[in-house]
Amino acid sequence: MLINNYYMKTKFLILSVLVFFSSCKSDLVLLNQKVYFEMHSVNSAWGFHNSGYLIDSVGNVLSFELSQKSYAWNDPDSLGFISAEAMDINVSRCNSVIQKLDADSLAFYVRKIPAASLGKISKPEQVMSDAGGKSYSAFIYDAKKDRYKRVLLKIWGDWMVTNDAPEAQQLYLWMNRIGMR
Numbered sequence: 001m002l003i004n005n006y007y008m009k010t011k012f013l014i015l016s017v018l019v020f021f022s023s024c025k026s027d028l029v030l031l032n033q034k035v036y037f038e039m040h041s042v043n044s045a046w047g048f049h050n051s052g053y054l055i056d057s058v059g060n061v062l063s064f065e066l067s068q069k070s071y072a073w074n075d076p077d078s079l080g081f082i083s084a085e086a087m088d089i090n091v092s093r094c095n096s097v098i099q100k101l102d103a104d105s106l107a108f109y110v111r112k113i114p115a116a117s118l119g120k121i122s123k124p125e126q127v128m129s130d131a132g133g134k135s136y137s138a139f140i141y142d143a144k145k146d147r148y149k150r151v152l153l154k155i156w157g158d159w160m161v162t163n164d165a166p167e168a169q170q171l172y173l174w175m176n177r178i179g180m181r
Contacts, residue, residue, distance in 0.1 A: 033057060033141030035087055035148070036110055039175050040073070043132025043157075052134075053178070054094060059101035061178060062094035080150040084141070087148055099178065109174055112167040113138045117151040119165025126159055133157030136172045 040052040050066040050073070066073060073093070074086035116138060135155045139148040154172040155161040163169075 033139065033148070034084075035091060035139055036106075036113065037139070037171070037175060038137045039134060039178075040137075041132065041134045043130075045130035045132060049132065053098065054091060055101065055106070055178075056091070059103060059106045060097045061099040061101065062091065063096050063098045064090075064094045066093070076148075076150040080152070081147050082139075082150065084146045084148065087139075101178075109171060112171055113140060113151060116153060116163060116165045116168040116171055117149075119163035119168045121152055122160075122162045122164070124155070124159045124161050128158050131157045133159060136175050138171060 034057050035054050036057065037055040038052065041049065043049045048067065052064055054062045054064070056062060064073075074082060074090050076082040117140060133155055134157055136153040138151040138153060140151060141148050151163075151168070152161065153163050153168045153175070
């Protein structure tokens with residue numbers, strides 16, 4: 001009985017260590033990417049408006065303002081992927097740092113991205129007219145394929161699309177507060 005108890009404790013300890021290191025590994029992969037979040041607003045009801053921000057790996061909130069005649073923005077493809085090169089071009093089109101997030105706060109929200117990626121995305125529902133649209137997204141970097149996978153958190157405006165994961169809602173509310181500063 002004593003030997004059996006010893007083996008149970010040893011198995012539990014080994015399992016605990018494996019779980020710990022596997023969770024650390026996923027955090028490290030997520031921490032190796034350049035861009036984590038994007039808010040993008042487009043409206044052409046009363047003139048053309050195309051702006052937003054990216055949040056990078058060091059907590060910079062990088063704003064962009066695009067005119068109809070200036071640079072095009074690289075959006076993810078129909079499957080939600082954007083190459084690292086295209087993301088780097090988007091970063092280069094940002095024109096200022098409007099805020100700096102502290103590392104602990106950024107890490108807290110970055111850790112919510114994997115759970116948000118598991119949410120179910122609603123069908124688009126038209127709810128307004130002439131409001132344009134704001135999309136809130138997070139990204140997960142795939143180093144093997146050198147691309148990012150978009151995690152749609154919410155689209156708000158003429159069309160409403162939601163992600164039903166609680167973490168997606170938390171990220172959206174946090175990102176919406178950043179945009180109000």
